[in-house]
Amino acid sequence: MALDIVLLTGMSGSGKSVALHALEDAGYYCVDNLPPELLGAFVALEHQHHSNRVAIAVDVRSATGLPQLPQQLQLLRAQGVRVRPLFLDASTGTLVRRFSETRRRHPLNTHSGPSGRQDLVQTIERERELLAELRAQAHVIDTSQLRTSQLQTTIKELLATPGEQLTLIFQSFGFKHGLPMDADYVFDVRMLPNPHYEPELRELTGRDAPVMAFLQQHGEVAQMQQDVAQFLQRWLQALVRNHRSYVTVAIGCTGGQHRSVYLCEQLAQQFAAQWSTLVRHRELKS
Numbered sequence: 001m002a003l004d005i006v007l008l009t010g011m012s013g014s015g016k017s018v019a020l021h022a023l024e025d026a027g028y029y030c031v032d033n034l035p036p037e038l039l040g041a042f043v044a045l046e047h048q049h050h051s052n053r054v055a056i057a058v059d060v061r062s063a064t065g066l067p068q069l070p071q072q073l074q075l076l077r078a079q080g081v082r083v084r085p086l087f088l089d090a091s092t093g094t095l096v097r098r099f100s101e102t103r104r105r106h107p108l109n110t111h112s113g114p115s116g117r118q119d120l121v122q123t124i125e126r127e128r129e130l131l132a133e134l135r136a137q138a139h140v141i142d143t144s145q146l147r148t149s150q151l152q153t154t155i156k157e158l159l160a161t162p163g164e165q166l167t168l169i170f171q172s173f174g175f176k177h178g179l180p181m182d183a184d185y186v187f188d189v190r191m192l193p194n195p196h197y198e199p200e201l202r203e204l205t206g207r208d209a210p211v212m213a214f215l216q217q218h219g220e221v222a223q224m225q226q227d228v229a230q231f232l233q234r235w236l237q238a239l240v241r242n243h244r245s246y247v248t249v250a251i252g253c254t255g256g257q258h259r260s261v262y263l264c265e266q267l268a269q270q271f272a273a274q275w276s277t278l279v280r281h282r283e284l285k286s
Helices: 015-025 036-048 062-080 092-102 118-134 148-161 209-216 221-241 259-271
Strands: 004-010 028-031 053-057 082-089 138-140 167-176 183-188 246-251 276-281
Touching: 004 015, 004 118, 015 028, 015 053, 015 082, 015 092, 015 148, 028 221, 028 259, 036 053, 036 062, 062 082, 062 118, 082 118, 082 148, 092 118, 138 148, 138 246, 183 221, 209 221, 209 259, 221 246, 221 259, 246 259, 259 276
Parallel strands: 004 053, 004 082, 028 053, 082 138, 167 246, 167 276, 183 246
Antiparallel strands: none
16 A cells, blocks of 8 residues: 655644644654654655554754755655645734744744744744745645634545545635635635625525525626636646645635635535535634
8 A cells, every 4th residue: 555644844833733633543653843854764664664644744843954855755756655745824913822822932933032023923934934835835724713623623624535636625715804825726706796785695604595596596606606617627637737635726705604605515516526525614603
């Protein structure tokens, strides 16, 4: 059986420890803070031990070896190793709040005394620069608005998808709550007819039959679905050739309750016959 490696990276304070515990619960042999220089030797050792599922956490504490990682991942794939890079991210404001609440020192902070908010912000931005190339090659999970249990569920959902097949993740969101950081593509559907202005539909969501019936009455909604689908059908094979395991398609309306939810559900159904699909609704509570 081919070795399946989950390479877990991300910003300090983004939830990597929680994710690593979820991977361990799922049966992965987990190694935290492995120096990138040892990745090849470690994989060879695991092959000898006949391990088939390994999770490796690498972060900015190994900054000097990070530039070597992309090339090492290419070599592993050439050897038949299945590599799924995951990158945990969060907004700078969220990371500052988390460090303040836990009173932890950022690993890049070399000062012995206490650091103010501005120092911490600058340190976080420096970390973003160091990890930018790894982020660009990974599936990004924005943990800014995720509780611990939600992050664990997200990790387990991703692990349940076929690792050898690209997984399409359709995520609805509301622009008034901010753009998602983990989207590969963002489509704005705020120009479509809004069920919010129909009193009997206001408290419902895009998963409810009356809202679906309302949106299906308008041809531009179907046209938007067709346009998004055509774009994805045009480019998904190219993403597969680029070794992408996951692609997140974010669809946003004003509040993330009606139009974006409806289109995510419809697109997931449309693509389910050809691709593995997941649906997430960021603004819905259930």
